[in-house]
Amino acid sequence: MDPKASLTAPNAIRAMIRAGDYSGPTNGFVPGFAQCDILILPEANAFEFQTYCQHNADCCPLLATSIAPGSYHLDQLGQNIDIRTDVPRYRILKHGQLTEEVSDITHLWRDDFVIFALASYLAFDTVLNSFGIPSPLANPTHSLPMYISHLESNPVGPFGGNKVVCMRPMQKQELIKAIQAGSVSRVPHGIPVHFGEPGEIGIKNLGKPNFGEPIAFAAPKLPVFWTTSLTAHLAITRAAPELCIINSPQHLLVTDKADLSLVID
Amino acid sequence: MDPKASLTAPNAIRAMIRAGDYSGPTNGFVPGFAQCDILILPEANAFEFQTYCQHNADCCPLLATSIAPGSYHLDQLGQNIDIRTDVPRYRILKHGQLTEEVSDITHLWRDDFVIFALASYLAFDTVLNSFGIPSPLANPTHSLPMYISHLESNPVGPFGGNKVVCMRPMQKQELIKAIQAGSVSRVPHGIPVHFGEPGEIGIKNLGKPNFGEPIAFAAPKLPVFWTTSLTAHLAITRAAPELCIINSPQHLLVTDKADLSLVID
Missing domain, CATH: 3.30.2040.10 (PSTPO5379-like domain)
Known part of the structure; x- marks a missing residue:
C-alpha cells in the first residue's frame, strides 16, 4: 500500500486489505465509522434471507444489499467498495460446512451472488x-x-x-x-x-x-x-444453502458511513 | 357545578373544584392531561427556590411560574386558572410546620406570592x-x-x-x-x-x-x-420559610396541557 495513505480513513483501510497487506481483525479500526458483517448468497436464497433480516431487524439490521445479482459493489456504504477483495478474511460454506477460509474471493465470484451487509455491534x-x-x-x-x-x-x-x-x-x-x-x-x-x-x-x-x-x-x-x-451467520449455517460466503467473525467490512448516521426504524 | 359539564375536560374538573364541589385526590382524573404539584412562596424566597428547581430538574421539573408576584393565574397551563381556588386541598406551612389544611386560599393571598407548578409523575x-x-x-x-x-x-x-x-x-x-x-x-x-x-x-x-x-x-x-x-415539598418544609402554601399530596392542579406535550431539555 501507499505508505502515505492515512489509516484514519476507511478507504485507506480497504485499500490496504484489497492489496493483500492486511488480513486480520478490524475491531478498533477507524473508530466512528461503521463496520459490517457480510453475507453472500446465490440469488435462489436471497429473497428468503432478506425477509429473515426484515423479520429480525433487532439482530440483523440490514444496512445495504447489492444493486443486482452479480454486482460486487456497495456504493451506499463506500466509494469503490469491491466486496470480492475488501473484507480481510472470508469463510466459504458449502451446505453449511466451512470448507475454506480465504482473503480474496475474486476467483469464486458468480453472476448470481447477492450481497447483504449488516451493521455490527x-x-x-x-x-x-x-x-x-x-x-x-x-x-x-x-x-x-x-x-x-x-x-x-x-x-x-x-x-x-x-x-x-x-x-x-x-x-x-x-x-x-x-x-x-x-x-x-x-x-x-x-x-x-x-x-x-x-x-x-x-x-x-x-x-x-x-x-x-x-x-x-x-x-x-x-x-x-x-x-x-x-445471529445471521448462525442462521445461514443452519439453513445450509448449497453455497454461501461470509466474513470471518471480527473480520468486517470497514465502511464510509459514520456510526451515528445509522438509524433503525 | 353545572351537571352538564363533562368531567373528561380539565376545565370542568377545575370548575367543580373551584365551586367547592370536590376536595379529594386527583389521581386518575382526565387521563392524558398533565397534573401539577403547586408551591407558593413569598417573593423573598422565590429566586432561590427557582434556582433549586433548575439545579434539580430531574426531581423538580418546573412547568410554569406566575408571570409576576401577586398574579394567581397560570395561563401557560390552562384557561382561567385561579390558583387560589383550583387546587382541591392546600397545606399552609409556617416556618416549615403544617398549620392548616384548606380548600381555598383566597383569604390568604398576598401581593408578593409567586407560584411554582411542577410536573407530577x-x-x-x-x-x-x-x-x-x-x-x-x-x-x-x-x-x-x-x-x-x-x-x-x-x-x-x-x-x-x-x-x-x-x-x-x-x-x-x-x-x-x-x-x-x-x-x-x-x-x-x-x-x-x-x-x-x-x-x-x-x-x-x-x-x-x-x-x-x-x-x-x-x-x-x-x-x-x-x-x-x-422532593420539592420536602425541600420547602426543610427550608422552613416564614410562610409557604403547597398542595396536599395527591391533590394536584389539573391542567389543559397534554401529558405527551411535556418535554424536558
Whole structure:
C-alpha cells in the first residue's frame, strides 16, 4: 500500500486489505465509522434471507444489499467498495460446512451472488463512548465476548435459530444511561435484550464465550446483553444453502458511513 | 357545578373544584392531561427556590411560574386558572410546620406570592400506557407508593434534602422498554433513578411508603424507582420559610396541557 495513505480513513483501510497487506481483525479500526458483517448468497436464497433480516431487524439490521445479482459493489456504504477483495478474511460454506477460509474471493465470484451487509455491534460502542460510557475492553482491537443464547430469532423459510448476543459489564446507572443512549441515537443493536442472570437466556458460563474473549468483572457491575449480527451467520449455517460466503467473525467490512448516521426504524 | 359539564375536560374538573364541589385526590382524573404539584412562596424566597428547581430538574421539573408576584393565574397551563381556588386541598406551612389544611386560599393571598407548578409523575404513566406498559394500580384513582430515599438533591441556599421517589414493579423487559419510553418521549420523571434492591437508596421497607399505598409484587418483577416532585415539598418544609402554601399530596392542579406535550431539555 501507499505508505502515505492515512489509516484514519476507511478507504485507506480497504485499500490496504484489497492489496493483500492486511488480513486480520478490524475491531478498533477507524473508530466512528461503521463496520459490517457480510453475507453472500446465490440469488435462489436471497429473497428468503432478506425477509429473515426484515423479520429480525433487532439482530440483523440490514444496512445495504447489492444493486443486482452479480454486482460486487456497495456504493451506499463506500466509494469503490469491491466486496470480492475488501473484507480481510472470508469463510466459504458449502451446505453449511466451512470448507475454506480465504482473503480474496475474486476467483469464486458468480453472476448470481447477492450481497447483504449488516451493521455490527461496534456502532453502539461509539454511541456509548459519546454518552460517557467507555468500552470494557482494555485493548480496542479486541472483541466483546459473544454467546449463543437460547433466545430464538423469528424463523423465515430455512432461516432461523438462536440469537447471538454480546456482553458488556455495567453498573446499574450505566445501564440506565445506555438504554437512553440506544433510544435517542436509534443506532442498531442499541437496546439490550437482557441483563443480570445469564442463565435466564441460556448462557451457562460467562467465562466461555462462543466468540471473542471473556471479560472479568465483579458486583456492583451486572452483565448486560445486546444482539449481534452473528445471529445471521448462525442462521445461514443452519439453513445450509448449497453455497454461501461470509466474513470471518471480527473480520468486517470497514465502511464510509459514520456510526451515528445509522438509524433503525 | 353545572351537571352538564363533562368531567373528561380539565376545565370542568377545575370548575367543580373551584365551586367547592370536590376536595379529594386527583389521581386518575382526565387521563392524558398533565397534573401539577403547586408551591407558593413569598417573593423573598422565590429566586432561590427557582434556582433549586433548575439545579434539580430531574426531581423538580418546573412547568410554569406566575408571570409576576401577586398574579394567581397560570395561563401557560390552562384557561382561567385561579390558583387560589383550583387546587382541591392546600397545606399552609409556617416556618416549615403544617398549620392548616384548606380548600381555598383566597383569604390568604398576598401581593408578593409567586407560584411554582411542577410536573407530577402521572404524565409518565400516560407514556408507559402508550408504550403498552399498564399501571400497577388496580384502581387508577389510587397513588403509587412513594418513599423518601437517601439520594440527596443538589442544595441551593436553604433548599435541599432527600429525593422522594415513586415505585412501580416491573419485569426486566418492561424496565428496558420503560427507559426507551422515557428517552424518546422526554416526559418529566421518565428515567428511573434506581432498580432492584431498595436498601441501596435507603429504603428499608417497601411495605411502608411515606406517601401512597404499598403495592404487593413478586419476582420476576423488580422494584423500579423514579423521582417525584414531592422532593420539592420536602425541600420547602426543610427550608422552613416564614410562610409557604403547597398542595396536599395527591391533590394536584389539573391542567389543559397534554401529558405527551411535556418535554424536558
